[in-house]
Amino acid sequence: MSTDTPPTTSTSRRRWLVLAIIGLAQLMVVLDATIVNIALPSAQADLGFTDESRQWIVTSYALAFGSLLLLGGRLGDVFGRKRVFIVGLAGFAGASALGGFASSFGMLVGARALQGAFGALLAPAALSLLTTTFTEPQERNRAFSVFGVIGASGAAIGLILGGALTELLDWRWTMFVNLFLAVPAAVAALRLLPRDAVAGQRTPIDLPGTLTASGGLFALVYGFSSAESDGWGAPITIAALVAGVALLVAFVVVERRVEHPLLPLRVVAHRARAGGFLAIALVGAGLFGVFLFLTYYMQQTLGFSPLESGLAFLPLMAMLMPTGAIGQMRLLPRFGPRPVVAAGMALSAGAMLMLTGVEAGSSYASAVLPALLVIGVGLGLVFGIAMDTAVRGVEGADAGVASALVNTGQQIGGSIGTALLSTLAAGAAGAYASSHPGVADLAAQSAVHGYTVAFTWSAAIFAVGAIAAWVLLPSEAPDVAVGAEPVFAH
Structure with missing residues (x-):
């Protein structure tokens, strides 16, 4: 069929089946960032590792995922997105099985690192497949609204699923559950995704760029993780952050000079795309304030069980889903990204300010629920539209690395937010305890004070967003042509 022929009903239906596959893969990657968190105490009791070692279950995934994303995106561009997508699914499933059968701390950490590495292949391939499959404006808006909802709600789904599996079955099922997502998605991808059209002469991989980018991102993620556990003044924290910045500066210098760059600078030089990337990074930084500290507050202060604290996020998801669809389908074509994303950020900032009023004696219904409803609306207006803007108009050969940059921004933003907000909350809690020695229930009061300080800074992050x-974002509605050819119009 020629590229000028309108899509038939069968090809249109096939594209929506592809969206289901891509959505499953994205959900698996996003929820894995939080699903294991709730299972950590049970895993620790089972495998017998120390409190000091526990953070590596989370950090090993973040290090591998964050440092390899750009390479994973470029591999999809060079070797074909279908190949890389299926390899990512298969590898993620294998790593999850390894983690589920882990008999030692080292085996579990290794499995989590492998999950991160294969996730770095999978996530950019998923978003670039979405970008190149849906090019008709109305379908594209609908597809990105679905994808954005998954990206924004996946962390909450991970908390719910992690709590349910840990309480009802066993912590190991937080790993095994990925097999029920990855295996069907891989089988369906083999049948439904079109054959990769890779050029006969492949573009060589930019080795200097790969080493400097991966090394720089690894050092940054490690530095922020170290800041959370060892403090900002620790020598290892300072060394890692300085090395990360230096390597990323070297990466930019390399990319300006090599013939086939890992990340063509034209991808980020575009003002609107840069705004989309920055919005995703800032949401990642601010969003962790919601999930991390609200989870602490509900479990340690309100006495919720892991499952109850996960279910408590359902109202956020209930608001996020319809708002994401309305924002992408109705508001974006009419008003453009600028006012919609800015309004979503402002609403999210307002929700975080609402949470600064929580107290040790507050109730969920009066202190937490209203803020969750507001931030659900705010995130719904941001996620899908920011992702769409970040990859809109990018050349087909760069779709993978542009998609990787979206995921990198979210990962690095989340790492910065977790480290920064954890440090600020701990410092505020300690200062409160020192200055209020006679207060009844001092430990709970100090902890809640730390949470409110974190919520205040989260509000500031969203305000900057x-x-x-x-x-940075354009006020005009997106162009009808997005610069790519539909995958199934061949």
């Missing part, structure tokens, strides 16, 4: 969105 609102300003950045207003300055």
